[in-house]
Amino acid sequence: MKTQPEPEYRHGSPARVGVLLVNLGTPDAPTAPAVRRYLAQFLSDQRVVEIPAAVWKPILHGIILRTRPAKSAAKYASIWTPEGSPLAVWTRKQAELLQASVTAHGLAITVRHAMRYGSPSIASELDALKAAGCDRILVVPMYPQYSGTTTASVMDDVHHWQLRQRTLPEIRWIRQHHDDEGYIDALARRVQDHWAREGRGDHLLLSFHGVPERTLTLGDPYHCHCYKTARLLGERLGLDKDALSLSFQSRFGKAKWLEPYTEPTLQALAKKGVKHLQIFCPGFSADCLETLEEIAIEGKHVFLKAGGQRYDHIPCLNDHPAWIDALHGLVERHTAGWAVRADAQPRAALLEGQRQRALALGAKV
Numbered sequence: 001m002k003t004q005p006e007p008e009y010r011h012g013s014p015a016r017v018g019v020l021l022v023n024l025g026t027p028d029a030p031t032a033p034a035v036r037r038y039l040a041q042f043l044s045d046q047r048v049v050e051i052p053a054a055v056w057k058p059i060l061h062g063i064i065l066r067t068r069p070a071k072s073a074a075k076y077a078s079i080w081t082p083e084g085s086p087l088a089v090w091t092r093k094q095a096e097l098l099q100a101s102v103t104a105h106g107l108a109i110t111v112r113h114a115m116r117y118g119s120p121s122i123a124s125e126l127d128a129l130k131a132a133g134c135d136r137i138l139v140v141p142m143y144p145q146y147s148g149t150t151t152a153s154v155m156d157d158v159h160h161w162q163l164r165q166r167t168l169p170e171i172r173w174i175r176q177h178h179d180d181e182g183y184i185d186a187l188a189r190r191v192q193d194h195w196a197r198e199g200r201g202d203h204l205l206l207s208f209h210g211v212p213e214r215t216l217t218l219g220d221p222y223h224c225h226c227y228k229t230a231r232l233l234g235e236r237l238g239l240d241k242d243a244l245s246l247s248f249q250s251r252f253g254k255a256k257w258l259e260p261y262t263e264p265t266l267q268a269l270a271k272k273g274v275k276h277l278q279i280f281c282p283g284f285s286a287d288c289l290e291t292l293e294e295i296a297i298e299g300k301h302v303f304l305k306a307g308g309q310r311y312d313h314i315p316c317l318n319d320h321p322a323w324i325d326a327l328h329g330l331v332e333r334h335t336a337g338w339a340v341r342a343d344a345q346p347r348a349a350l351l352e353g354q355r356q357r358a359l360a361l362g363a364k365v
């Protein structure tokens with residue numbers, strides 16, 4: 001009887017490990033229609049806006065998507081680059097650099113990137129990894145601090161893709177890396193690089209993206225993760241407690257969000273006599289609208305208006321070599337037992353080697 005070839009070999013691709021970096025996503029263009037499409041998908045996610053759909057949909061479609069896209073598009077236009085939205089540009093670059101790093105170490109890993117909202121979608125990139133022969137996939141949400149609003153939503157989308165697969169790849173994911181040594185080290189180096197060029201300011205403010213306060217009382221660890229990152233970074237930089245503070249930015253909607261809010265904190269620091277402020281956003285692995293417009297542009301205006309004299313926005317981790325090393329380390333640890341070296345001998349050759357050594361020792365094999 002003629003036997004069918006093993007399914008794994010039917011398409012001729014060798015098994016590989018895939019890594020999918022996933023960030024939030026961004027509009028395709030700095031225009032009101034593109035921002036409307038993006039916000040419609042983003043703000044329809046029940047992980048992001050936890051209001052019953054029957055109540056929320058009329059508000060979203062009747063008010064928010066009529067007014068916000070034009071205002072947000074103008075902000076996007078102020079930070080857009082010739083290559084596209086900064087978040088998209090940096091995330092693509094991070095995937096390329098991580099690919100180069102793992103390849104240079106002889107690991108048979110394929111790295112791709114996806115966006116939770118907009119493109120490239122998680123489903124299309126998981127399809128591409130599968131087509132490239134990856135039967136083991138590590139999903140890396142690019143959010144250091146876990147939150148149901150972000151990290152869990154990435155996994156919802158991965159699970160949604162899995163529902164449509166007959167042959168499931170093995171999937172692992174990185175839940176959080178807010179206290180990872182490599183990540184903290186990369187943050188510290190980013191700040192120290194800035195100090196080496198510009199000198200040390202009077203105060204370092206760490207601004208994290210906010211979330212509704214309700215998520216904290218419901219048990220979301222995001223708030224604790226932000227504080228832990230801030231403490232570890234402060235210790236790593238040898239900063240006194242009063243030279244460092246933490247705040248939460250980008251409030252959306254009318255509900256109470258995590259406090260202290262960034263804007264009043266900037267005003268309070270200026271009033272307290274801080275002249276030279278340095279502000280850094282450790283919760284964003286790449287510069288984006290929220291760091292380049294809200295923090296670097298609007299924040300500066302607020303601080304100077306309140307009496308401050310000098311305001312430096314320290315760039316996010318972006319393509320910093322220490323961050324690419326940290327990502328490499330995270331990937332290597334989370335693919336333990338998976339990642340095969342590209343130059344590894346095939347199993348048959350290993351077994352033949354074992355047989356020869358056993359023969360040399362006089363065994364009858």
Ligand SMILES: C=CC1=C(C)c2cc3[nH]c(cc4nc(cc5[nH]c(cc1n2)c(C)c5CCC(=O)O)C(CCC(=O)O)=C4C)c(C)c3C=C
Binds near residue numbers: 024068087284
């Ligand atoms: C870093 C982690 C983030 C968390 C946590 C987060 C929660 C969160 N965000 C909104 C609403 C908006 N966020 C927007 C932009 C935006 N948010 C993040 C990251 C987190 N959000 C990033 C990286 C960006 C920038 C995207 C870019 O294109 O550069 C926006 C869109 C911009 C705007 O119109 O203001 C909204 C809206 C909520 C409601 C929320 C938690 C409940």
Ligand SMILES: [Fe+2]
Binds near residue numbers: 209250
């Ligand atoms: Fe956000």
Ligand SMILES: [Fe+2]
Binds near residue numbers: 290
């Ligand atoms: Fe914002």
